[in-house]
Amino acid sequence: MNITEEKIDSQNALLKIKLEPNDYSAQYDSALKKYRQQITLPGFRAGKVPMGMVKQRYGRSLLVEELNKVLNENIQKYIKDKELQVLGSPIPSESHKEQGNWDNPADFEFVYELGLAPELKVEISKKDKFDFHTIKVEGKMLDEQINNVARRYGKMSEAMKAGANDMLVGDFVELDENDEIVPGGIMNQATVSLEFVDKAEQKKFLDKKAGDDVVVDPHKVSRGHDDLAKMLGVAHHDVHDINTNFKFMIREIKHLEPAVLNQEFFDKIFGEGEVKDEKEFREKITKDLEKGFVADSERLFKRDITNKLIADYNPSLPDAFLKKWIRMTNEKPVTAEEVENDYDQYQKSLQWQLIFNKLVENEAIKIKSDEVIERTKQLMISQYAQYGMPAPEEEELKQTALRVLSNQDESRKVYDMLYDEKLIAYIRENATVKEKPVTYDEFVEMANKA
Template sequence: MNITKENVDELNAILKVTVEKEDYQEKVDSTLKDYRKKANIPGFRKGKVPMGIVKKQYGQNILGEELNRIVSEGLFKYVDEQDFEVLGNPLPKNDVEVKGDFNNPDTFEFTYEIGIAPKVDVKLSGRNKYEYTKVKIDKKLVDKQLEDLTRRYGKLSSGEKVGERDMVMGKFVELNDKGEILEGGVMNDSTISMEFVEDEKLKKEMIGKKPGDKITLDPRSVSRGESDTASMLGIEESELENVSNKFQLTINEVKVMEPAELNQELFDKLFGEGEVKSEKEMRAKIEKDLAEMFEKDSDKILTRRISNDLIKKTDLSLPDEFLKKWILASQKEPITKEEVEKDYENYARSLRWQLIQNKIFKDAEMKVEQEEALNYTKGLLVNQYAQYGMPAPDDAELTQSAQQVLGNQKEAQQIYDMLAEEKLTKYFKETVKLNEKEVDYDEYVKIAQDSNA
């Protein structure tokens, strides 16, 4: 077998695969003999069918399968041995017919097209400056976190009237266009959390209401999305389109969340027995925990900024038409050309970033080792146990659980990706010059949500 490459341009090439008779004949003959031994053809005893009949019935299929195997293995080996990187996989060139005669097999020639990765040149050093955004962890932020924690571990008690953060329990009854109870309409008991009501006019109207009071409202204005609305009304989401937007809510009960007291019992629940002994220590612990939590988000913002900058500066060209064909050919589920076109820019951007990452990893001699992935997975499992207040199992059991997780291809890929991102972020922080900038929480959230910030 012989493979030759013809360059179309810097990013596209044609591969011609020539397969000689000696490359496939021995295997084809061997397979035909096996078929002859097992063939059940009327009029002949098993194993005694004339080879001519076996060849006529099975020969071309066997030859096709063998040629396909030889060509596939040959292409894989050829691509692996080259000093250029192929994007996707070689694709048969549909406008060029296979050369060769299956009725009188001899030499065959197959033609494939390939997309070639562009050369990537990434230069990062201390001369590159990037902003590193941090949250200003002030008293306001600590107070909010402290309030959230005391409410989370607080207890519900009955209230006399509706407040801004109370829970309202009542009966929803569907009304008709005249504002009267709809016969056979939806009727269901449910709960409204006032702190999630975004309609300020309705919220103002509800505050101060007492058990027994009635109010007309649209259930969608006191719920969070279609699924939540359907659940509130006790119906299927698909039924919502046939339901009125006018309901009567009769308030049955108001529940007030009483925050937990700042005492040793709460400190131990939150941080472990004896770890925190006063409100002052709790505030210090909250401040420390917030700093650690936001550092991970700040790292993600930094990596995003650098990736956006590198994608723009490197301006990598891709074999776009080839890649679009490859995406169409490689999808498990059917996809149209229009769908490929629509999402291609996102795909191309992601591919450019992957090529840049690979170059950085190669130049910096970074890689994710199997042992690292195992230990990282064990750490994730320990954190999961801690979240549920459970002690981690012994190392042998933990290792076995981690190996099971990594045995799942999808989960393993996610873990390797997380590890790779951590290594990449660490490399960035050690390589470029960081200009730290503190912003308040609201500004930080805006930056984190803006993919271009």
Template sequence: MINMEVVREDIDKLNALLKVKVVPADYKSKVETKLENHRKQANIPGFRKGFVPMSLIKKQYGTSVLFDEVSKMVSEAINKYITTEKVDILGNPMPKDGDGFEGDFSNPSDFLFTYEIGLPPKIDVSISKKNKFPYKEVEIDAALIQKQSEDIRRRYGKLESAELVGENDMVLGRFVELNSDKSVKEGGVDHSATVSLEFLDSDKVRKKFVGKKVGDVLNVNPDDLSKGPKDKAAMLGVKEDELDGIGKKFTFTITEIKCMNFAELNEELFLKLYPDNSVKDEKTFNDRIKSDLEQMFSKDSDRLLHKVVFDELMKKIKVSFPEAFLKRWIKQVNEKPLTDEVLEKEFDGYLKMLKWQLIEKAIFESHDVQIDQKELVDYTKSLLIQNYSNYGAPVPDEEELDKNARKFLQDKKQVDSIIGRLAEDKLIELCKNTATLKPKKVKYDDFVKEFN
């Protein structure tokens, strides 16, 4: 076995060089064997197969074979060195610009290859009782239960025609675009659509509709009735890129009014919602809503805890990176050409993601937290079961489910995504079991703001 010399030279705490010296004794035998194989297979006019003079083979293939074999040996030597010496690196080793190679493949003798490596900053972090994190939970009050009850009743209610517009009704009508003098614009927008008053942001605009009847005409601004350009374009029946040429003055003629009559709180509704007959009256219905909301929001509380831990540790821990090396490496490995302008724009986000990965890794190493293959497969199976359930499809047997999960994990992007989710779950569990959490009940609206 050939053991080529690999020497490490540290430039600073974040950058180093790996120098690989290759002498003829390292590559001579491999190159000769490769050339002999070429000789046996070569079909050159004037010579029988397998009897081509070696001088001709060397002239035709010598340099390329030498280059391929030496490059392969150097790569193997560097990988072996990194593994054996347990060198923690960022990205991959890269040939040093300018003077990264010494030697002549046309006149082979000794070769010297120099590679740059980026080193991760040292991070010493763990979770203990000294870490104090707020753990916010949604206060499940009567108003929230009532709102959820109304949402359920609306979902199972019936849409019926109404004579007058109510605050939460759906109003069908015809939009007609006007000129600045309020005359109908020739060739302007003329489109029928629906306005759901329940989802309007402005109470003032909603009140303009309330009490109106079929045939009434209102002066409206489409911006007040839509949520952004995409929604506005769909409402007016135009393409989004056509909005700049459309004015803000319109008439809206009401053609139909639809009112949602909520489902009654009775045994029929309860059985639809809970076939196990566990809910029999309004009190047990509200109790069930509260229980379901607590379960749902507990997962959101965990996610918020992860966000709090992320923000605090990212702010507290100061690190530096071999930025010049990383920029070169990113440009080299990117699938599509990357301009310096785009790289600079995205680089801070990349460093932020890298910093968190290193913090998370340090925490897991400190607490001996690992993600093994079985966990990965089991977690993937649980996600697949959830997907089957969401689409109303039957869950396959264990053997088929396991096969599907392993096939799913052949996609590296999916693997990275699932490992990320598993790591998040493990960090949350670690913090809940190890850190000091300070529970606090907050209103639903305040809780939602925490995620923004």
């Protein structure tokens, strides 16, 4: 076997592989013998089909399979031995047809295209400046959260008339385009929370009593298609075809009276004596909200770092090769136009991966197996807590974590998470990071930017 590399430019190369019979004949003969033992043909016992017939019927496909194995194995070995930094994976050259006779195999020659990573030097210093945006918890947001907590621990009672924050229990009945009941149409008992209803539609319900009915657009009294499907008792895909009104027949009106902000309420929320007055209660709620926003701030911080470093270093890529590679290796067929439309996002992702890998290499960031196991245990404990379940004993928890990590995909997720955290911590320590408080609306606007 002879493999030669032909550089096209700094990021594109061709691999030319020449095979002689002794490079593949042993594997090919073994595959033929194995297949001969497995197949049955009319007139022959299992394993007794003449080899000439096996070759005639199946030889070409078996040869293709074995040559592909030989090629892949030796290409990967060549890349490793030569320490080539490839992007994607080698693909057969469309402009160089393979040479050789598949029906009478002897010498073969194949040509593969390679995309090569750029030479990249990345450094983080105090000259690199980043903002870490925190959300200011104040005013309307704090009042709304306190009201939500008070409502969560409030008392439900029957009401005579419907108010803007009440919940109605009743029956949805399907109507036709003339607002007449559809015989055999959709009919389902459900609840409607008026505080989440479109304001114009909400007015139709105000001051209504049990026994009254209201003609409504069901899309305007629900929060999205999932909610509407549950409300009407239909499958999700069916809600897209609903384009007429429904009658909502009110059975009950439920009014929620928020809890009174007193010592009994404070003790119920935070434990006896932990909060002594409304001022301390507001401070506690503020801290809880701030803690809940930390993960959002970290995500925005990472995105800002990613975008800035991509803009600063802008690693060059063999774009034509990568577009071809995506098209040829995608699980489902994709057109060149589809690849072009999505390429910008893929390009940025790969550029960040190159920068990320270089920083990890520069700083010799390592993840130990003990760290991975410990993080997996923490994730599992959090998951148990979400469902209100106690975590298992230490040994059982560890064994379960090891079983989870035996799955390569799950293991990679945990490793990626830890590498992310360590790299961001390194950047935070070595760059200039300024904490910048913003309002919730400002934060949302920044987070929604591409």
